Amino acid sequence: MPLFQPIILTTLTITTFIFLSSTHLVLMWVALELSTLAILPLIATKSHPRAIEASTKYFLTQATASALIIFSGTLNYTMTGNCQITELTNPNLMMVLMLAMFIKIGLVPFHFWVPETLQGMAPTAAIFLLTWQKLGPLIMLYLMSPLIxxxxxxxxxxxxxxxxxxxxxxxxxxxxxxxxxxxxxxxxxxxxxxxxxxxxxxxxxxxxxxxxxxxxxxxxxxxxxxxxxxxxxxxxxxxxxxxxxxxxxxxxxxxxxxxxxxxxxxxxxxxxxxxxxxxxxxxxxxxxxxxxxxxxxxxxxxxxxxxxxxxxxxxxxxxxxxxxxxxxxxxxxxxxxxxxxxxxxxxx
Known part of the structure; x- marks a missing residue:
């Protein structure tokens, strides 16, 4: 597909602008999902069992982190009526959101997906996974930094x-x-x-x-x-x-x-x-x-x-x-x- 790479780059750019311009938890969650879906074709560019395995592991891990984000955001909205990431008040919900960010970044003990995913990728595609994909979770942690x-x-x-x-x-x-x-x-x-x-x-x-x-x-x-x-x-x-x-x-x-x-x-x-x-x-x-x-x-x-x-x-x-x-x-x-x-x- 000749439009394959421009579509992916456009999607990643849009998600980056969403992260930089919004503090709403739902919008940031949508941006994380869009960036995850955009990076999956880069992981499975070649029809190789190792690439398919890497994309599957990456998708399941990111889906788990996204579920934790939705869980913490929903509970926070039912308790406070607020979805702003800078105004989270419950320490337990803050902990759940932090764990979701750690999974997406790949910190221990949620690091297992990083070597396995990178092993099935091309080095040029791995640049996006190790840099651009971590920008969103880092921005969310940056906004949460006073409460961490x-x-x-x-x-x-x-x-x-x-x-x-x-x-x-x-x-x-x-x-x-x-x-x-x-x-x-x-x-x-x-x-x-x-x-x-x-x-x-x-x-x-x-x-x-x-x-x-x-x-x-x-x-x-x-x-x-x-x-x-x-x-x-x-x-x-x-x-x-x-x-x-x-x-x-x-x-x-x-x-x-x-x-x-x-x-x-x-x-x-x-x-x-x-x-x-x-x-x-x-x-x-x-x-x-x-x-x-x-x-x-x-x-x-x-x-x-x-x-x-x-x-x-x-x-x-x-x-x-x-x-x-x-x-x-x-x-x-x-x-x-x-x-x-x-x-x-x-x-x-």
Whole structure:
């Protein structure tokens, strides 16, 4: 269908405008449903059993979260006659709505759908799932941030960061590692949303840039496992170098762009006297750093001749980088863009 992609992009754009312009719970629920239905064809683009399985798991998980949103909104309307998300007063209904948002974002213990769904998707379609699809739930949590229970939120964030790190230690599939990385990054994005919502916006923006660059470079390399990255530098050194920049930025190593939101998050947690939360998040980030460095080692630090146990791939025509990959990678490489954004946000 020639109108397939424009219809999907138009629907996602409309839902984004609804999120940005409304605080009515019913309208936001409708926007979430429209975005879910729009992303399903991207997941099942190919008639492959793995893609069908991924789309089914994603649909069932999102339907569960939507049911929880309707449940909390209906009970709140019967009790207060109000459907504004900023005026929820019942703590139990607030908890149910928070759990629904955690399911849609993929925080632990509702993370199981993220690796399985991403494994059956194309890397270019996964960009929409890991960035645009999480924009709506993040906006809803942003609106709820003054009423959020920080203890529960911080516990979920710590569990998500630690679980993603542990699961990634022995993982060999690249797309599942990217999914686990997304879970850990969402934990860092949400742990500070109550005290510094502007920092959450900055963290999500930089995460979207770096994860998009990572997925685009992985799509160019056409690899699905870590062993497939062993010969990437000898065949495509430029793309492997760009992948290295993106991976190290996701890990939060200075002076790359991913370091700034983590540094500011730790600084804000220390200012709010949440020292143990900051310590646990730092310890969890070390686990994620291990598999980031393992990806970097296999993609850019291993060159033939070597003693790997993998069979040599037939040398195909070298893929060329495009302007999008170069711009996203350079954005991940520099801190100037992040510092400028942070300065503009803090002035408001």
């Amino acid at each position: 229970n920080f203890e529960i939120l911080s516990m979920m964030a710590i569990l998500s960061a630690m679980t993603a790190g542990w699961l990634g230690l022995n993982q060999t599939q690249v797309r599942k590692l990217v999914a686990l990385s997304s879970i850990a990054q969402m934990a860092w994005t949400l742990v500070i949303i109550k005290y510094a919502p502007s920092l959450t916006i900055l963290a999500f923006y930089l995460y979207s840039l770096t994860i998009s660059a990572t997925l685009l470079t992985l799509n160019k390399l056409s690899t699905t496992s870590i062993s497939g990255l062993l010969l990437s530098f000898s065949k495509t050194p430029i793309i492997s170098f760009l992948l290295t920049i993106s991976l190290l930025s996701l890990s939060g190593l200075p002076p790359l762009a991913g370091f700034l939101p983590k540094w500011l998050t730790i600084d804000m947690l220390m200012a709010e006297e949440a020292i143990w939360i900051a310590f646990m998040m730092l310890m969890a980030s070390l686990l994620s750093l291990f598999f980031y460095l393992r990806l970097w080692y296999n993609s850019a630090s291993t060159t033939p001749p070597n003693t790997t146990n993998t069979s040599r791939l037939w040398r195909k025509p070298l893929p060329k980088t495009n302007l999008t990959i170069n711009l996203l990678s350079m954005a991940a490489f520099t801190l100037i863009l992040a510092a400028t954004l942070m300065k503009a946000i803090t002035k408001q």
